[in-house]
Amino acid sequence: MGTTLPAFTPLEDSLWLTLCCRALDNRRPIPILGDAMADQIVRTSGYDYERLKIDTNLLLNATIRAKKLDEVASRFLDRHPDAVGLDLGAGLDTRRERLAPPDTVEWYDVDFPEVVTARRELIPERPHSHNIAADVTGKGWLDAVPSDKPAIIVADGLFGFLSQDEVTGLLDRLVEHFPSGNLVFNSYTKFAVWAARHSRGTKTVADLIKFPGVDDPRDFERWNPKLQLIKEILISREPEVAQFPSVLRLYYRAQARSTAWSRKGTIVLHYRF
Numbered sequence: 001m002g003t004t005l006p007a008f009t010p011l012e013d014s015l016w017l018t019l020c021c022r023a024l025d026n027r028r029p030i031p032i033l034g035d036a037m038a039d040q041i042v043r044t045s046g047y048d049y050e051r052l053k054i055d056t057n058l059l060l061n062a063t064i065r066a067k068k069l070d071e072v073a074s075r076f077l078d079r080h081p082d083a084v085g086l087d088l089g090a091g092l093d094t095r096r097e098r099l100a101p102p103d104t105v106e107w108y109d110v111d112f113p114e115v116v117t118a119r120r121e122l123i124p125e126r127p128h129s130h131n132i133a134a135d136v137t138g139k140g141w142l143d144a145v146p147s148d149k150p151a152i153i154v155a156d157g158l159f160g161f162l163s164q165d166e167v168t169g170l171l172d173r174l175v176e177h178f179p180s181g182n183l184v185f186n187s188y189t190k191f192a193v194w195a196a197r198h199s200r201g202t203k204t205v206a207d208l209i210k211f212p213g214v215d216d217p218r219d220f221e222r223w224n225p226k227l228q229l230i231k232e233i234l235i236s237r238e239p240e241v242a243q244f245p246s247v248l249r250l251y252y253r254a255q256a257r258s259t260a261w262s263r264k265g266t267i268v269l270h271y272r273f
Contacts, residue, residue, distance in 0.1 A: 003045050003121060006114040011161060014205045015091030015115065018157055020049040021062035022093075032240050033063040033070075037094040041122045052204060057248060061266045064240050065186045068233050068268045069154050070098055072184040076152040077101050084151040084178070086110065088136050088170075089158035092119060096129050103128055108145055110136055137166045142177050151181035160188055160196065163210045168223045175226045175273045183227065183271045189215045191264045217269050226273045233268040234259070 008015075022038035025031045042049060073095070077083055082104045087095050090109035101107060106128050109119065113133035120131065134141035136158065145151075153174055159167055174183070188196070190213030197206045214220070217232045235241075236256040241249055255261045 005045060005118045005121060008114055008118075009112075011208055012112050012115050014157075014161070014208060015093075015111075016047055016049070017052055017054070017202070017205060018062050018066070019092050020047070020052055021054055021059045022066060024049065024054060024059050025063040030243060031063075032060065032243060033067050033098075035063075035066075035094060035098060037097050037123070038092075041092055041094075044122060053200060055200070056245060058199075058202070060244055060248065061235060064235050064238060065266050065268055066093075066095075066156060067240065068235070068238065069156055069184055069186070070095060072182065072268075072270050073152045073154055074099055076150075076182050077105055080150045080152075081105065082149055083181075084108065084146055084149045086145065086151055086153045086174075088153065088155040089161075090119070091115060091157075092122060093156060094123060095154065095156075096126065097123075101128075106130065106146060106149075108132055110134060110141065136170060137162065139173065142173060145177070147177050148179065151178040153181060153183045155183075155185035157186060159185055160193070160205075160209050160211050164212055167211065171220070171224045171227070175224055178273075181273055182230070183273065185269060187217065187220075187267045187269045188213050189263050189267070192267075195264075215263065217267075220269065220271065224273075227271045228273065230270045230272055233270065234262040235266040235268070236262040 019038055022033055022035040023042040025033050026035050026039040081102050085105055085107040087109045090111050096107045108130045110132045116131045116133040132141050132144055193213040196202045217229055221227050236252040241252045
């Protein structure tokens with residue numbers, strides 16, 4: 001019998017798509033991310049992941065992008081063991097568990113109140129780990145986060161559900177709040193937004209997508225001049241592609257030869273400020 005959770009809105013319910021991808025990855029013979037807690041959460045909740053119709057391509061892309069976000073965050077925390085960690089639109093992600101930062105790091109997971117209620121039910125509380133029940137586009141929730149330490153800010157899948165004005169407003173507030181930090185998130189080109197609205201695997205969230213798409217990662221620097229691009233991580237060029245099934249592996253290796261073609265797939269952008 002599954003755990004009884006709050007009723008989610010369609011937007012809140014979208015968290016299951018990436019969570020179930022991470023859970024199903026953990027059940028593969030050789031996982032990319034190996035998120036055992038995600039698997040445990042799906043089993044405990046009794047969620048029917050089969051209705052999402054997750055295909056292999058979506059599963060691999062969702063888990064590899066989570067791994068790239070983790071890698072950036074982990075390197076930042078190695079350099080700044082007194083940092084603040086901030087996961088925006090955290091859903092039921094267990095990034096803090098995967099990273100296992102030192103006790104000198106204060107970690108904050110931000111999402112809607114009903115999602116935070118579910119997090120408290122399904123994810124064990126840890127010292128120096130905090131939930132903030134808020135809409136990330138609101139203006140008051142950052143008051144609960146220290147403003148005198150460098151920050152690593154992560155957003156996995158969030159920006160697709162925000163308008164351009166909401167993204168720029170959020171970026172402005174984050175950059176002004178902290179003295180310095182890194183920001184890492186998955187971005188979407190205009191083609192990727194179109195594909196997400198028409199793909200079978202993302203059909204459950206198609207009507208929720210608000211982001212118009214960005215074809216040039218330098219656009220974020222133009223939106224906020226304090227942001228400086230460190231790296232555009234194109235998933236097709238990452239070593240984990242070697243673990244893909246043969247047909248997908250050949251496709252992504254061909255895609256990797258072209259930056260323009262690679263940008264039609266999954267992208268992780270890493271900035272400093």
